[in-house]
Amino acid sequence: MRNNDGVTHVIDDLQWRDLIALSTDLDALRAELARGPMTLYCGFDPTAPSLHFGHLTQILTVRRLQLAGNRPLGLVGGATGLIGDPRETSERQLHPRETVAAWVERIRAQVEPLLDFTGEYAARMVNNLDWTAELSALDFLRDIGKHFRVNKMIAKDAVSARLNSDAGISYTEFSYQILQGLDYLELFRRYGCRLQTGGSDQWGNLTAGTDLIHRMEGESVHLLATPLVVDANGQKIGKSTGGGNVWLDPEMTSPYAFYQYLINIEDASVGMFLRRFTFLDREEIMALEKETAERPSARAAQRRLAEEVTRLVHGETETRQAIDASQALFGRGDLSSLNAGTLRAALSEAGLGQVPALGTVAELFRTSGLSSSLGDARRTIAEGGAYINNQRVADGDAVVERSELLHGRWLVLRRGKRTVAGLELAAE
Incomplete structure (x- = not known):
């Protein structure tokens, strides 16, 4: 059911969560939201086979607006994805x-579970290829292109950066903002869409639509841009420590690796992540922030963040497996209960090597890198600090049997409480 207080105060909630960086007229938007259900949209271009963690900012902002009693359109750009918005490089x-x-279908499948497609405020997925595929070049130039002024187009940050570089910019990428403007116009005409959301780095493209609607329809519509989310070092979210994207596709970033990315968020950023990426209420988030300040070693905020967001993206079963794996890897759970995919993902994150054949305990610890030499391995074993599959080992010369392999393939080696590595028996 629609809650009038929720509609009136959704802007306040977005502001508290620091999700509004730029807007056209926030007071006008607040007033229009309070008058009744608003149709809004956010677009996602298929320039890769998956969305990454940063895209969650937009999807979850749209979800918040839907929960407040508005109708979202999720646009996957089958047309704009063929071009891609201009980068500065x-x-x-x-x-x-x-x-x-x-990629359109893959991204659609990632967005859909995070929105509600039933009831009075049901979401709808759209594809901008539907209204551009049959549009002729002459009609595009005569009917749409004539409303754009080149002097304004070249002033946009990404365009101006490229114009002043050796790379320059092609007419194809230069035209991207016209296509995005056309999207807003078509959604305004077809569905009465009056709000577009996006990232603040897309502001130039976002305003193309409001300008076009104003010129062609004489209407003023709304934009709301979220800030870029960066960590304490100023790095954009979604980047792993290895420099790659944290993808929403479980085949590209496993649910375990996704969970680990979140549980390792630094204390300085975890409050911001809780506000922007969870649906926890203010009181709980503030309590977790307070606990982080008072007992940072407990990492209660990170554990709650990782659980909430992994569940949103990957569901309850994968989240529970990720939590169980995180505990079992360090001796606080049953390794044999983990499915093969989760175990392999966990070991890949910890460090996974291959061996052509099984050998002695000491040899395996040296091969895994947990010990620098056979002598070092034997000292660790003698001191009681060596474990295989969470079982303490006492004899460095004992030969590990194939029956000890988890899922017939893997061993989990641990030195002390927190240093873990995996070994995989190579296929014969």
């Missing part, structure tokens, strides 16, 4: 049409 690679079409 270089031209994007153009992917084959069949590839982009396949």
Whole structure:
């Protein structure tokens, strides 16, 4: 059911969660939200086979607006994905049409579970290829292009950066903002859409739509841009310590690795992550922030963050497996209860090597890198600090049997309480 207080105060909640960086007229938007259900949209371009963690900012902002009694449109850009928005550095690679079409379906499947497609405020997925595929070049230039002024287009940050670089910018990428403007116009005409959300780094593209609607329809519509989310070092979220994206696709970033990324968020950022990426209420978030300040070693905020967001993206079963794996790897759970995929993902994060054959305990500890030499391994074993599959080992010369392999493939080696490595028996 629609809650009038929720609609009136959703802007306050977004502000408290620091999710509003830029807007067209926040007071006007607040007033229109209070008058009745608003249709809004956010677009996602299939420029890769998966969305990454940073995209959750937009999806969850749309969800918050839907929960407040508004109707969201999730746009996957089958047309704009063929071009890609301009980057400040270089031209994007153009992917084959069949590839982009396949990515459209993959991204649609990632967005849909995070929105509600039932009831009075049901979401709808749309594809901008539906209104651009049959549009001729002449009609595009005559009906849409004539409403754009080149002097304004080249002033946009990404465009101006490229114009002043050796790389320059192609007409293809230069035209991206016209296509995005056309999206807002079409959604305004088809569904009465009056709000677009996006990242603050997309502001130039976002305003293309409001300007076009004003010129062609004489209407003033709304924009709301979220800030970029960066960690304490100023690095954009979604980047792992290895420099790659943290993807929403479980085949590209396992649920375990996703969970670990979140549980390792630094104390200085965890409050911000809780506000922007969970639906916990203010009181609980503030209590977790207080606990982080008073007992940082407990990492209660990080554990709650990792559990909440992993459950949103990957569901209850994968979240429980990730939690169980995180505990079992360090001796606080049953390794044999983990499924093969979760165990392999956990060991890959910890450090996974291969061995052509099984050998003695000491040899395996040296091979895994947990010990620098056979002598070092034997000292660790003698001191009671060596474990295989969470069982303390006492004889460095004992030969590990195939029956000890988890899922017939892996061993979990641990030195002390917190240093873990995995070994996989190579296929014969």
